[in-house]
Amino acid sequence: MLTLLDPQDRTHFPDVSQAMREPNGLLAVGGDLSTTRLRQAYRHGIFPWYSEGDPILWWSPDPRSILVPDQVHVSRSLAKRLRRTDHRVTFDRDFAGVIRACAAPRADEVGTWLVPEMIDAYERLHAQGLAHSVEVWRDDALIGGLYGVAVGKAFFGESMFSRASDGSKIALVQLCRRLAEWGFGLIDCQMHTHHLQRMGAVEVPRRDFTDRLERFCALPGHDHSWDDEGQSR
Numbered sequence: 001m002l003t004l005l006d007p008q009d010r011t012h013f014p015d016v017s018q019a020m021r022e023p024n025g026l027l028a029v030g031g032d033l034s035t036t037r038l039r040q041a042y043r044h045g046i047f048p049w050y051s052e053g054d055p056i057l058w059w060s061p062d063p064r065s066i067l068v069p070d071q072v073h074v075s076r077s078l079a080k081r082l083r084r085t086d087h088r089v090t091f092d093r094d095f096a097g098v099i100r101a102c103a104a105p106r107a108d109e110v111g112t113w114l115v116p117e118m119i120d121a122y123e124r125l126h127a128q129g130l131a132h133s134v135e136v137w138r139d140d141a142l143i144g145g146l147y148g149v150a151v152g153k154a155f156f157g158e159s160m161f162s163r164a165s166d167g168s169k170i171a172l173v174q175l176c177r178r179l180a181e182w183g184f185g186l187i188d189c190q191m192h193t194h195h196l197q198r199m200g201a202v203e204v205p206r207r208d209f210t211d212r213l214e215r216f217c218a219l220p221g222h223d224h225s226w227d228d229e230g231q232s233r
Helices: 035-043 076-083 095-103 116-127 167-182 194-198 206-216
Strands: 003-005 026-030 057-059 064-067 088-091 131-138 141-151 154-162 186-190 202-204
Touching: 035 116, 035 141, 064 194, 064 206, 076 167, 088 167, 095 116, 095 131, 095 141, 095 154, 116 131, 116 141, 131 167, 141 167, 154 167, 154 206, 167 186, 186 206, 202 206
Parallel strands: 003 026, 154 186
Antiparallel strands: 026 057, 064 186, 064 202, 088 131, 131 141, 141 154
């Protein structure tokens, strides 16, 4: 049965084992997008996803798609592109630009789940050093990027975009390299996609995923801006 969240209690979520099978992972409805609630949600493997005009919906699908940072797969063609000098990569340099690019309409989609209140919520997380972005630039133009939330040594990927060939792939590889250096144990990819599978993402049972979160979220993280720490070319 779908749980209605108490708007005054921002720390309680039902156990993820109570999530529905159809639609896969739907766990709760309501609440708000406060920093306290969002951090608690991610720590337990729960994320918000809903359309404009709908109530806030909270999800924890089974199985869960994850990517281990030091196991990212880089194809020959992508490795060649990474060696080129016609782009540069920064971290937390333009979070607002990245999240709005992710929210822009796409040719194969109708509307966007990144509604204005979601953008506001993640910008608040970014201001507190919890949400982070990766930017790929050509000259002064954003050609790709991604953003997500870090809790301890776990990173929860939310969305990515490309305006040029391999823009989002470059961002993901550079994120993986930085997180591997920092000892992060996983990147949550949420749902399976062929794009992420080709880059090394695998599906694990939800119980396995939450067990990993208990371990990695409890480790000291990087709750501050990543700007200037993660630059690469």
